[in-house]
Amino acid sequence: MATFKLDLFDPPIDVRILTEHVTEEQLMNWNPFTTWAKTLKASLELQTQLDHTGEKHPFHEFPYTVRSVDIQAVDWFGRGKLGFVKLTAKIQNEAPNPQTLPGAVFLRGGSVAMLMILRPSDSNSERWVVMTDQPRIPAGSLRFWEIPAGMIDDDTNDFSGTAAKEIKEETGLVVPRSELINLTELALAGTQVDEGLEDAMYPSPGGCDEFIAIFLWEKVMDRQEIENMKGKLTGIRKQGERITVRILNYEDLWKVGARDAKTLAAWSLYEALKRAKTPQLRALSVRFLVDVLI
Secondary structure, eight states, rough: OOOEEESSSSEEEEEEEEOOTHHHHHHTTOOOHHHHHHHHHHHHHHHBBOOTTTTTTSSSSSSSSEEEEEEEEEEEGGEEEEEEEEEEEEEEEEESSSOOOOOOEOOEEEEOEEEEEEEETTTTSOOOOEEEEEEEGGTTTEEEEEEEEEEEOOTTOOHHHHHHHHHHHOOOOOOOGGGOOOOHHHHTTOOSSSSSSOBBSOOOOOOOOOOEEEEEEEEOOHHHHHHHHHEEEEEEGGOOOOOEEEEEEEHHHHHHHHTTTTHHHHHHHHHHHTTTTHHHHHHHHHHHHHHHHO
């Protein structure tokens, strides 16, 4: 067992590495771990401060601190890329009867998801959604339907660049980054939180750090182009991806995608932002009407 001091916290805490498959250097160079630690540190510091409404933090009387972190297991992807880390953090307060917070964490970093809506050029009312049908072994499924998604590059943390890349890999479509609209960012604009969370959706905050930025790409296309996408086989074979492209009527999205959190989140954000007459989506509607009329 190896141990090192994480001096990001004050006082520095012990990080015990209980597996031989990762080193201190590899862990500290992995963005999801350092991002998690910095976000947690910032949140803990808020316990002794007033929030933006002037109220005291719920834990102000007996603040919690991190006592130690145990790295229990890791998984590596191809080409020496650290993929997942399982850890436990001991977080305790100084109450007369000290209390602890649940600290089991599965680290994997951020992701992006893309709601891709295709409008046939010969119709001003039809809408079709691009979905993927692929194996998702953690869910016990070989044919899980969801909107296209992918993990963010640790080195760049580039949301829109990752979205464009994943769209190409999973659907074969080349999408300019300038045509992508960040729905989560639009929805969160004007909201205020004191903690340093991402402008994204957290699908499982009780056990995982993953956050998902949800993008919209809406396009008028020739009907035959849309038909040609149905059943297309995509994915990076050397990474074990086996993806089939599915084209679904937009009106059925909430039903077919009901098992997938990011699909439901994308659908609800899109519908809510349209109802709120968000300028970016209103501009899209005008453009589509012009394209169809032309």
